[in-house]
Amino acid sequence: MKSIHLAPENVSDLIRHLQTLGKVFAPHPKGDTSFSFETVSDPDSVVLDYNRTLQSIKKYFLPPRERLMSYSMETNQYEKEEISAEPRIFLGVHSYDMQAVLKLDFNFGQGNPELNYLKRRENCSFIGVSFTPDDYHFSQSVGIPVEDLKGFDLFFRKHESGYTVFVVTKKGEELLQDFSSLSDTGFESDISYEFSTQLSINYNRLPELFNHVWDSPVWEEVSRNCVGCGTCNLVCPTCYCFNVEDNVELSLKTGTRDRHWDGCMLNSFAAVAGGENFRESYAERQRHRIYRKFKYISDVTGEPWCVGCGRCIASCTAGISIVEIVNKLKDEYEQTRLIKSTNKQERASVESSM
């Protein structure tokens, strides 16, 4: 793969160059200590060295709130919203967020394709950047290394003297055409990334684990501090559930059909007519959330559907951690299996001595 050197002082120039090719989106500081993806207006305000953004780039393909159509009750006509597929360049994306988009492509491309999502996904280029894992990242444990290039057109590896830019696709090469402030890179040694937070089980063994932990006492235990605020769902880059509402104008003649993100930790998510709720307790909801990440979809795709971004852990005010849940489930499962097998052995030895 071709790789070139980009000096730190040329990053803003590169962004300006990219802006001539399409609308550029990149991480910016937000609030006191956070970051968010925004449309770039001033290339100098872009931050490529960040831990994670509040929301992933999912928001550009499945907006938090979205108008699906407008209708008139006088004429009985409706009109769908136009979605334009203008060229868009996403700069400074971490590998786990890129993988999350590829996973959503699967979810929304299957069966009855989600046309709004797919339309928004057209004409997009992705430029990745490496990151230093913090206490919440665990993407490597779910099979996504920092330098996972899948999905990217270009990838920036950060090191002391700037960036090594890997040209991953033809499209990536085109993005750099006519941009002169690059120099051929010398030998770059690989960088190793340390993850302090990890699943204590290989992700290949997760499907097996989740065949056995449905009735585990761990669900109750880890949900004791949960208040069901839904934050873990709403910051997750692979959660895609939404709710649709009809909103009527005050004239009572016209209205809109709108959708917004929803989450399985929330009260009305599993509520049905007649006032029943088939996942009443927070423990049942946590179990469902985790099964959605490691079992239900994974059984079909063979991959964990959690990308290890750590957002749900970082933003849980109660301090609930998906990594801790999985590790506890594993410990608890291994213990019960051990007890079962010891019992079996004891039984066998008792029987043989009889």
Added chain:
Amino acid sequence: MAKPKVAFFDFTSCEGCQLNKLNLENHLLDVLEHIDIVEFREAMDDKADEYDIAFIEGSISTPQCVERIHDIRRRAKTLIALGSCASIGGINSMKNLQPIESVREAVYGKDKYLFPTLPAIPVSAIVKVDYEIYGCPMSIPEFLQVFKSLIMGKAPIKSDSPVCVECKLKENECLFERGMVCLGPITRSGCDAICPSFGQFCTGCRGLVPNADKNAMTDILMKHGLSTDEASKRLLMFNSYVSDEMVN
């Protein structure tokens, strides 16, 4: 079709919710297109015998309130509690945390026996309430949503998710990240997270979500630096009234 007859009543409150209705401004004339207002003390003098829709502001806090709310309920086809005081008891119900005698004395001094008083409770503790519009002051978008639904004859959508949802949809930086503590995780949404969006932590004015776990929330508040006493005061500010079904 005749326009529905609508009336507004105030009980123990600051009348801020009624004022907020007059603040509808851009929508006020459109709202008036659909209804006949037959009673609204803050805006007019007329009185009527019956109502299609009665909006109630304020909590119930005296024997006279009890009598009056029964009378209104008898004459109203649909009754709606408006704002925190009417729907959840609100700030007024902090009174309930003290012995009623000392409250009377603090307010009325030696004349305390001239003014009989009760614990401050929401309208639904006395009569059937058909719908509730939350907030201190009441949320205008929610008022319009309920209003349109009623005129169209359908059930309004009632939010039972917490304020956190609205912050996340707006990609607000969490106020806990800024070293504040916020009641967003268990407070009923529908305000579009207006306070957190402007850097003010949520005080819980819209009441708690239906199955709010106050113990778990207290733990969160304490984990982020409040003492037991401070955490309990935060939770009680708007939510001192606890109905039986809300007790965990």
